[in-house]
Amino acid sequence: MARAKEPVMSAEEVDAYLAEVFPQMQGAERLTRIQEVGPMRARLRLAYSDTTLRPGGTISGPAMMGLADHAMYAVILAHIGKVALAVTTHLSINFMRKPAPADLLAEARIMKLGQRLAAGDVTIWSEGQEGEPAAHAQVTYSIPPEKG
Template identity: 60%
Template sequence: MASHHPIMTKEELTAFLDREFPQMHAGGRSYFVDEIGPLSARMRMEYHERHLRPGGTISGPAMMALADLALYAAILAHIGPVALAVTTSLNFNFLRKPEPHALIADCRLLKLGKRLAVGDVSIMSEGSPDVVCHATGTYSIPERR
């Protein structure tokens, strides 16, 4: 059973993500691990024009990527560097238009088992308490050999 306390620091997690997924920083770094806690993680996505949709608001796909990454980060922080843990489902509710600021994703893990992890992610515009997007997701964790 995975620990309810993180076994990776935010620096270790950042180094792992940078090494295994360098493509996520194409065009410059915009994703940051802000915090790791018991069954939780906080990620930040900088406001950048590459994340915008017509009309100048942050796009749904950008918010989806942030939520998926926050869930992945929370899981890895607790099970260790398992690159092959994969998303099996994600559900999104877009609640309001985000402000033209960085986005903050707060993830909490609801279940962290040997083979399955389930969590939810609340995304807010930096400086605002209002949730702009809420996501739930499930990850499959590969068997350790």
């Protein structure tokens, strides 16, 4: 079965599904939100918070890596539907500049959406600094076979 080039789930549907399969991420201070999904892309926001900072007062690398992974998972789910067991097989990130003390935005793009693998990239920047990436990640996901 060919994969859809248009989303099959809205941002709200993906968000609700993630809340269902990852209830532990739904605490009082939920920092990451899916803002929109479109053809082969999604945009997420990570709220600026003391919990994401590293010494020196900047958003930590692990927080940016988590945002990149979340963004790619969201865009893949938006295009393949409710497949909880799709998993990250590769994530490589380049930190390009110190993020500003502001929310981070992530734009995830699917470059290839196959039956068993999806590959794409995620660009992360500080709000108000579009065009000045703080980080760029390449991410690959394994998609489990459909049950017949």
